[in-house]
Amino acid sequence: MFPFLAQGHIIPFLALAFQLEKTNKYTITFVNTKKNLQKLTSSLPLNSSINLLEIPFNSLDHNLPPDTENSDSIPYNLILNLLQASLSFKPYFRKLVSDLVGERNGQKPLYIITDMFFGWCAEIAQEFGVFHALFVGGAGFGFACFYSLWLNLPHQNTDSDEFLLPDFPEASKIHATQLSEFLKVADGTDSFSMILKKLMSLWFNVDGILFNTVEELDHLGPTYFRRKFGRPVWAIGPVISSNKSQAREQTHFGISLEMCKNWLDTKPCSSVVYVSFGSMNTIASSQMMELALALEASGKYFIWVVRPPLGFDINSEFKGNEWLPEGFEERIKISKQGLLVHSRAPQVDILSHKSVSAFLSHCGWNSVLESLSHGLPIMGWPMAAEQFYNVKLLEEEIGVCVEVARGKSCVVKHQEIVAKIELVMNGTEKGKEMKRKASSGLQQKLRWRRTIGGGGGEIKSEKAVALFEKLEHEELKPDSASWIS
Numbered sequence: 001m002f003p004f005l006a007q008g009h010i011i012p013f014l015a016l017a018f019q020l021e022k023t024n025k026y027t028i029t030f031v032n033t034k035k036n037l038q039k040l041t042s043s044l045p046l047n048s049s050i051n052l053l054e055i056p057f058n059s060l061d062h063n064l065p066p067d068t069e070n071s072d073s074i075p076y077n078l079i080l081n082l083l084q085a086s087l088s089f090k091p092y093f094r095k096l097v098s099d100l101v102g103e104r105n106g107q108k109p110l111y112i113i114t115d116m117f118f119g120w121c122a123e124i125a126q127e128f129g130v131f132h133a134l135f136v137g138g139a140g141f142g143f144a145c146f147y148s149l150w151l152n153l154p155h156q157n158t159d160s161d162e163f164l165l166p167d168f169p170e171a172s173k174i175h176a177t178q179l180s181e182f183l184k185v186a187d188g189t190d191s192f193s194m195i196l197k198k199l200m201s202l203w204f205n206v207d208g209i210l211f212n213t214v215e216e217l218d219h220l221g222p223t224y225f226r227r228k229f230g231r232p233v234w235a236i237g238p239v240i241s242s243n244k245s246q247a248r249e250q251t252h253f254g255i256s257l258e259m260c261k262n263w264l265d266t267k268p269c270s271s272v273v274y275v276s277f278g279s280m281n282t283i284a285s286s287q288m289m290e291l292a293l294a295l296e297a298s299g300k301y302f303i304w305v306v307r308p309p310l311g312f313d314i315n316s317e318f319k320g321n322e323w324l325p326e327g328f329e330e331r332i333k334i335s336k337q338g339l340l341v342h343s344r345a346p347q348v349d350i351l352s353h354k355s356v357s358a359f360l361s362h363c364g365w366n367s368v369l370e371s372l373s374h375g376l377p378i379m380g381w382p383m384a385a386e387q388f389y390n391v392k393l394l395e396e397e398i399g400v401c402v403e404v405a406r407g408k409s410c411v412v413k414h415q416e417i418v419a420k421i422e423l424v425m426n427g428t429e430k431g432k433e434m435k436r437k438a439s440s441g442l443q444q445k446l447r448w449r450r451t452i453g454g455g456g457g458e459i460k461s462e463k464a465v466a467l468f469e470k471l472e473h474e475e476l477k478p479d480s481a482s483w484i485s
């Protein structure tokens with residue numbers, strides 16, 4: 001298994017690896033760069049059987065700052081370099097597969113599962129006669145919109161603020177404000193368009209595409225990709241990790257699990273809003289001010305994962321007295337209304353706590369699945385990539401989300417944010433309906449199973465495992481009709 005160098009991609013790959021490991025049927029080799037593997041080690045239980053295999057990477061070769069090997073440690077515009085660097089792995093990966101086969105006396109791996117940006121691997125897999133699938137950690141709908149937009153750039157052919165996607169009209173209208181900063185200015189010859197088109201056209205060669213999603217809720221996207229690439233597409237989600245953070249992993253959090261839990265324990269059931277924009281994003285300083293004012297004025301308890309605003313080094317120290325309203329930190333500390341966590345929080349542990357009632361999120365797909373798997377409605381504030389269309393799906397189709405703001409440059413007033421928080425958390429009809437859909441109804445639909453054991457709940461999906469077993473027993477004929485379902 002080989003995910004892209006981004007936390008948001010590594011997380012679902014790891015969750016899938018854990019599920020496959022549990023069957024005791026597979027030897028799993030997880031490939032990534034040195035620093036990412038070091039970090040990963042702390043997420044693995046000590047007795048894990050997953051092998052970690054390093055692939056060489058030197059960030060300086062790709063005009064990246066020294067020792068940067070993960071999208072969450074670079075400014076957003078350098079993601080381009082990281083995408084371009086994707087292709088450089090090819091010869092190393094070939095050697096790695098070749099060595100693996102050699103070590104095992106010619107016995108080849110059963111499957112190679114790589115990131116959506118590593119479609120070039122199909123060629124290597126074919127050379128060795130191994131079944132190769134891409135695993136997309138996101139939603140089908142979100143990525144179908146994303147792909148269609150980058151491929152067609154429909155906003156460049158219209159004066160209107162709203163437009164349909166020429167090869168994906170089922171998605172209904174997209175608004176100009178639902179385009180990321182890069183997409184807004186793309187003209188087809190820019191570096192982003194070029195690399196995305198190149199990387200995604202490689203999907204034509206793969207044996208299958210796996211999405212971390214659920215067909216019952218998200219069928220338009222997978223259908224689009226089947227039509228587009230003529231490849232089998234499987235919705236194997238939700239694949240998510242259990243809510244027990246590994247003790248060793250906690251060194252990466254801006255707060256101890258203990259402190260977080262103690263704070264939540266003092267709050268009433270369903271009274272806390274959790275606010276986090278994921279591992280790569282931050283908001284503008286004016287937006288940060290308004291959000292702070294809104295959280296305070298809402299009267300709700302909150303946990304807020306803060307990072308320096310746009311324009312500041314995301315890894316630098318957080319200056320609360322500059323970026324937050326005067327006296328804010330002091331007040332929420334004394335009143336115990338809010339808890340600020342720097343850079344990273346034990347998110348799944350927080351979302352699984354009974355005091356938490358809603359999630360204000362950028363709607364990266366991992367966060368969405370984690371929220372819904374704990375029955376929590378979502379207040380969406382999409383920032384980048386396919387997040388805008390995740391919100392569209394969640395709000396318009398699934399009915400578990402209300403959009404609070406859009407993008408990193410929109411003007412948002414705290415009164416508007418308060419109104420959305422009250423809509424979701426003050427027991428309005430709409431709020432109750434969202435909660436109902438996010439909890440019982442939705443979970444039944446998803447056939448999510450919880451098995452309680454070892455002090456923590458655990459969410460399993462048998463779909464992923466079932467698929468791999470099916471692949472193993474049937475002839476690996478990707479074009480067989482049975483794959484389509």
Ligand SMILES: *[C@@H]1O[C@H](CO)[C@@H](O)[C@H](O)[C@H]1NC(C)=O
Nearest residue numbers: 021022045047048049050454
């Ligand atoms: C590791 O230990 C835990 C707890 O004893 C157990 O549930 C789990 O199955 C073990 N994992 C492996 C891969 O042996």
Ligand SMILES: *[C@@H]1O[C@H](CO)[C@@H](O)[C@H](O)[C@H]1NC(C)=O
Nearest residue numbers: 297298299300301422425426
């Ligand atoms: C919503 O609930 C909060 C307390 O959680 C309260 O302070 C506020 O006045 C309520 N708003 C409305 C509109 O009822």
Ligand SMILES: *[C@@H]1O[C@H](CO)[C@@H](O)[C@H](O)[C@H]1NC(C)=O
Nearest residue numbers: 243244349352455456457458
């Ligand atoms: C994990 O989630 C389950 C179910 O929501 C809960 O019962 C359990 O206490 C949680 N575990 C931790 C460590 O928070």
